[in-house]
Amino acid sequence: MNFNDLKYVLALQKAPNLGDRTAKKLIARLGSARAIFEEKRQNLLKIEGIGALKLKGLLDPTNFEAAESELEFIQDEQLKTHYFLEDNYPEKLKYCHDAPILMFSKGKIQLENHRIISIVGTRKITSAGKSFVEQFIEELSPLNPIIVSGFAYGVDIAAHRAAVANNLQTIGCLAHGFNQIYPKVHAKYVDSVLENGGFFSDFWSTDNFGRNNFLKRNRIIAGLSEATVVIESAEKGGSLVTADIANSYNREVFAVPGRPGDKYSKGCNELIKSNNAHLLSSAADLVYMLGWKLQEEIKPVQQQLFVDLDSEEQQIYDHLKEKGKSQLDTIALYCNFPTFKTASILLNMELKGVIRPLPGKLFEAI
Structure with missing residues (x-):
């Protein structure tokens, strides 16, 4: 986003009594923050949720003065901006009705392909x-x-x-x-x-x-x-x-x-x-x-010929070798372990490379 467009977004964000949900409604109706400020007053009043008080706050010229000052701060601090309609806006936040129309960040944030x-x-x-x-x-x-x-x-x-x-x-x-x-x-x-x-x-x-x-x-x-x-x-x-x-x-x-x-x-x-x-x-x-799967995050490793398993891990491994694919609850029932404990043991066994998770919350021995 160029600085001129950003100035309009900042002025919209600064408008008192408006809020993010109403701001998004205006942008959806008129196409952009700039278009909102260029729209005729009587047309803005026709939009549901925009009363005289909100409109007065929206059109207050001091919003632009504040926006220009904040733009200088953003430049001086080398902040990144994240507008809710742009690609660098956090994906999960886009689905939150009251998420901010604009955020600022600093650092080395990389959200893509991460849990x-x-x-x-x-x-x-x-x-x-x-x-x-x-x-x-x-x-x-x-x-x-x-x-x-x-x-x-x-x-x-x-x-x-x-x-x-x-x-x-x-x-x-x-x-x-x-x-x-x-x-x-x-x-x-x-x-x-x-x-x-x-x-x-x-x-x-x-x-x-x-x-x-x-x-x-x-x-x-x-x-x-x-x-x-x-x-x-x-x-x-x-x-x-x-x-x-x-x-x-x-x-x-x-x-x-x-x-x-x-x-x-x-x-x-x-x-x-x-x-x-x-x-x-x-x-x-x-x-x-x-439903996280370790195999998506860790490079496949060849199973070691001799892997140290404790008695509980060995019990689960023997079950999977005998029965083949099994669900978590089935493994817990067969081995007589609590489900939460079984899940923890299975995670450790994945790390050791002796079992792997499958779709449908199934596990099998490697």
């Missing part, structure tokens, strides 16, 4: 929660997913750091413009995130920083991803809002269960209890529910 998950949770992460984040992302690393979070305290920054430690892309969704970093103590992590992914934001450098920004930011966290994972949450919190948004987008939601009396397990337990999230005990649960 993307969001990880959210309490800002007061426990040591157990931190350990789960680190182990979970390490277990997922062979599938090379992108890890999205909010760059906040607690679970967010733990997820970003674990992604970097495992050489995975990670994306921080900011609740402010690129003129600042919050919390300031996380400035020391900015460079590593930029090198291993980057940041998205739909906020301007001139936008006020407030609590509502975090709630607005959460729609991007949920919308970028095919699944949202909640790791530790109190009874109320922003991560539960993100989970609700993800459910409204028909995305998968997972929650890590905890003891009933634990403060930061209450939110997760309630999500599971109300069937608003799948129970997540390990990376294997997510891999199974999303």
Whole structure:
């Protein structure tokens, strides 16, 4: 998009009381942001949802003054822009009705041909929660997913750091413009995130920083991803809002269960209890529910003549050799293992190159 067209999009985004959904409706009706501002006032008033108040805000000339100033900031900071009708706009976000018409990014973000998950949770992460984040992302690393979070305290920054430690892309969704970093103590992590992914934001450098920004930011966290994972949450919190948004987008939601009396397990337990999230005990649960296949991500390797299998793996391997192709539930029943445990064992066996997944959630020995 050239700078002149971008100026019109920015002016549209700046218009008060309008919102992304109404802006998209206007663009769909008139063809472009520029055409909106060139349309006659009386014709704009005929469009459903455009009343006198919204029209007054839309046609306020200070919108263009602000747009020109923000254009200078975008150029100075070398930000990339992502317009919702252009190819570089995140594909999954295009299907979210309230996604921003324009976003800004910085870093080395590459979304194509990648699985993307969001990880959210309490800002007061426990040591157990931190350990789960680190182990979970390490277990997922062979599938090379992108890890999205909010760059906040607690679970967010733990997820970003674990992604970097495992050489995975990670994306921080900011609740402010690129003129600042919050919390300031996380400035020391900015460079590593930029090198291993980057940041998205739909906020301007001139936008006020407030609590509502975090709630607005959460729609991007949920919308970028095919699944949202909640790791530790109190009874109320922003991560539960993100989970609700993800459910409204028909995305998968997972929650890590905890003891009933634990403060930061209450939110997760309630999500599971109300069937608003799948129970997540390990990376294997997510891999199974999303139908991810290791063979798409890992180059085929010749089976080793001697592979070390523990007794449980050997039991499953012997079953597959005898019966041929089997489904997860059948394997679990035959071997007398819980389904979640069987899924975890199968993932480890895939990594060892002794079994492979097939369509229909089938597995066979190699």
